Amino acid sequence: MGPEATIFVVVVVYFAVVLGIGAAAFRRSKPTAEDYFLGGRVAKSLVMFMALFGTNITPFLIMGISGLAYHHGYGVFGYTAAMAALIIPVAYYVIGYPAWIASRKLKAVTPAELLARRLDSPNLGRLLFLVYFVYMLPYLSTGVAGVGLAVDVFTQQAISFEIAAAGILVITLLYTTTGGMRATMWTNVFQGLVFGVFLYVSIFVVAADFGGIPAIMKEVARRFPELAYTKNTAPFTPGNWFVWGMAMGLVVLAFPHLLVRVFAAKDVKSLKNSIRYYPIIMIGLMLVATLYGVWGRIEFPDFVGRDSDMVFPMVIRSHFGPMVQGLALAGILAAVMSTLDAQMLTLSSMLTRDVWYGLSQRRQVVLGRLFLVVLGGIAYYIVILRPASIFALAQLSFSGFVTLTPIWLLGLHWRRFTAPAAITAIIAGNAVLVAMFYEWLPNPGLIPVAWSFMASSIVGVGVSFFTSPPPEDVTEPVMGPIRRAMGDG
Amino acid sequence: MTRRQHRRIFWVLVVVLAALHVDFFNHGISPPPFFGWLPLDLAYHIAWVIAAAALVIYFTRYVWRDYDGS
Numbered sequence: 001m002g003p004e005a006t007i008f009v010v011v012v013v014y015f016a017v018v019l020g021i022g023a024a025a026f027r028r029s030k031p032t033a034e035d036y037f038l039g040g041r042v043a044k045s046l047v048m049f050m051a052l053f054g055t056n057i058t059p060f061l062i063m064g065i066s067g068l069a070y071h072h073g074y075g076v077f078g079y080t081a082a083m084a085a086l087i088i089p090v091a092y093y094v095i096g097y098p099a100w101i102a103s104r105k106l107k108a109v110t111p112a113e114l115l116a117r118r119l120d121s122p123n124l125g126r127l128l129f130l131v132y133f134v135y136m137l138p139y140l141s142t143g144v145a146g147v148g149l150a151v152d153v154f155t156q157q158a159i160s161f162e163i164a165a166a167g168i169l170v171i172t173l174l175y176t177t178t179g180g181m182r183a184t185m186w187t188n189v190f191q192g193l194v195f196g197v198f199l200y201v202s203i204f205v206v207a208a209d210f211g212g213i214p215a216i217m218k219e220v221a222r223r224f225p226e227l228a229y230t231k232n233t234a235p236f237t238p239g240n241w242f243v244w245g246m247a248m249g250l251v252v253l254a255f256p257h258l259l260v261r262v263f264a265a266k267d268v269k270s271l272k273n274s275i276r277y278y279p280i281i282m283i284g285l286m287l288v289a290t291l292y293g294v295w296g297r298i299e300f301p302d303f304v305g306r307d308s309d310m311v312f313p314m315v316i317r318s319h320f321g322p323m324v325q326g327l328a329l330a331g332i333l334a335a336v337m338s339t340l341d342a343q344m345l346t347l348s349s350m351l352t353r354d355v356w357y358g359l360s361q362r363r364q365v366v367l368g369r370l371f372l373v374v375l376g377g378i379a380y381y382i383v384i385l386r387p388a389s390i391f392a393l394a395q396l397s398f399s400g401f402v403t404l405t406p407i408w409l410l411g412l413h414w415r416r417f418t419a420p421a422a423i424t425a426i427i428a429g430n431a432v433l434v435a436m437f438y439e440w441l442p443n444p445g446l447i448p449v450a451w452s453f454m455a456s457s458i459v460g461v462g463v464s465f466f467t468s469p470p471p472e473d474v475t476e477p478v479m480g481p482i483r484r485a486m487g488d489g
Numbered sequence: 490m491t492r493r494q495h496r497r498i499f500w501v502l503v504v505v506l507a508a509l510h511v512d513f514f515n516h517g518i519s520p521p522p523f524f525g526w527l528p529l530d531l532a533y534h535i536a537w538v539i540a541a542a543a544l545v546i547y548f549t550r551y552v553w554r555d556y557d558g559s
Contacts, residue, residue, distance in 0.1 A: 075530060078537075085538045093548070217522070229517070229529070276545065277542075
């Protein structure tokens with residue numbers, strides 16, 4: 001059997017296992033919206049952890065971070081990963097935990113539904129769906145583009161970028177539309193294990209081929225001394241360093257597909273356990289991705305610009321046989337599918353719960369499935385355009401999501417916060433973000449997300465003082481338990 | 490210690506770690522690596538992450554309550 005055929009067989013076997021897991025989950029599911037979108041709210045610690053882990057591992061991590069490290073060196077680890085080890089758990093405590101309580105009190109299935117009910121404003125739910133939809137598309141496209149690049153490298157163009165992208169979308173749609181959240185969480189356990197184990201083991205194999213970790217580090221220092229230290233110049237200025245670190249931590253729960261997984265937790269212990277060891281394992285993977293990028297420079301020193309996104313699959317191809325290459329490709333597919341499924345499912349649930357609601361539970365599920373097919377089509381169209389590098393696309397998307405963070409903080413911790421304030425804050429934050437990206441506004445020094453975050457916060461607080469808060473009978477059933485949970489009541 | 494005291498300690502440590510994350514004093518310089526091969530600022534951030542992970546374990550044990558809102 002030739003190398004391409006071996007890779008193909010490994011990937012097909014992998015897909016068969018994933019679809020089998022999806023089918024098993026489908027047999028266990030009930031025809032209710034809560035079961036389809038939240039897996040019946042019974043996720044325990046391990047499933048929660050793997051669901052978060054699998055959902056959070058993306059081509060941005062594997063190929064985007066390694067691609068950036070290829071150009072900027074080890075400093076990328078501190079810039080884009082380290083802060084998340086602390087801020088993600090803190091965000092779980094100050095946003096995830098109260099949101100979990102509120103979702104149960106309000107019987108909310110989606111993030112948009114939760115805030116719309118908390119602030120008694122259906123229009124806020126519709127606006128949130130729109131914003132989530134707009135910023136999710138570039139993020140979706142990074143995943144599918146990552147698969148296209150990986151398949152392109154591993155099969156040496158035997159399977160084209162377009163066919164690979166279409167393939168990953170179809171497979172994901174098949175098991176997501178049938179099994180719902182239960183299927184995505186079960187497959188995440190499997191996919192997270194495949195990917196995590198592969199990455200941790202493979203980096204040691206690559207290092208061993210160079211004579212060990214000290215030897216390869218010394219080789220990098222000798223040939224590319226500029227990669228061994230962090231420069232003082234953009235993007236590593238102190239202000240940007242801090243802001244991007246915060247953004248990388250805050251964005252995790254600003255993602256609707258991750259917040260909705262928090263809603264699926266069975267109890268507080270499951271939530272806490274899922275986050276307890278998450279930083280060290282997750283950030284370890286970011287370190288591995290950084291090392292792949294820097295070390296890959298030794299063997300492939302000529303990548304320019306976004307071509308460095310290919311460094312990870314190129315290194316794998318040069319150090320492993322076809323069987324392991326097939327596993328690596330499966331690992332990338334695992335990473336993409338476990339994120340894509342969650343993103344698609346969450347957006348479809350918001351459509352049926354927050355925009356086009358009032359349907360029977362069975363019709364909600366049918367409409368959600370139809371929407372997934374349409375969403376897949378739009379994502380495919382964006383992917384074949386390939387407008388920028390994986391890191392650049394993800395940065396745009398992440399900035400948009402982080403701009404929503406003040407709404408969550410205010411909505412979950414401040415009784416005085418109002419629906420008009422939330423709506424104007426979302427509009428103001430996004431207006432500043434767009435104006436900064438297109439340089440319509442002068443930038444006093446920090447990256448755009450810092451200013452959009454500030455604009456959203458200031459407008460959110462300011463407008464609340466000039467508008468009437470929701471009545472006490474709307475506020476208290478949610479804010480009372482949250483206040484007690486946070487130790488203030 | 491009470492949970493409130495643990496909570497205060499936790500937030501102080503969060504601020505301290507966040508400040509230490511911005512290690513501008515390591516930027517733009519290339520000192521000799523640890524053990525002859527480990528770059529200083531990479532070692533610094535690995536140590537920082539370990540400290541952050543320890544703080545997370547502390548706060549999930551002593552700060553975060555098991556209260557489910559009921």
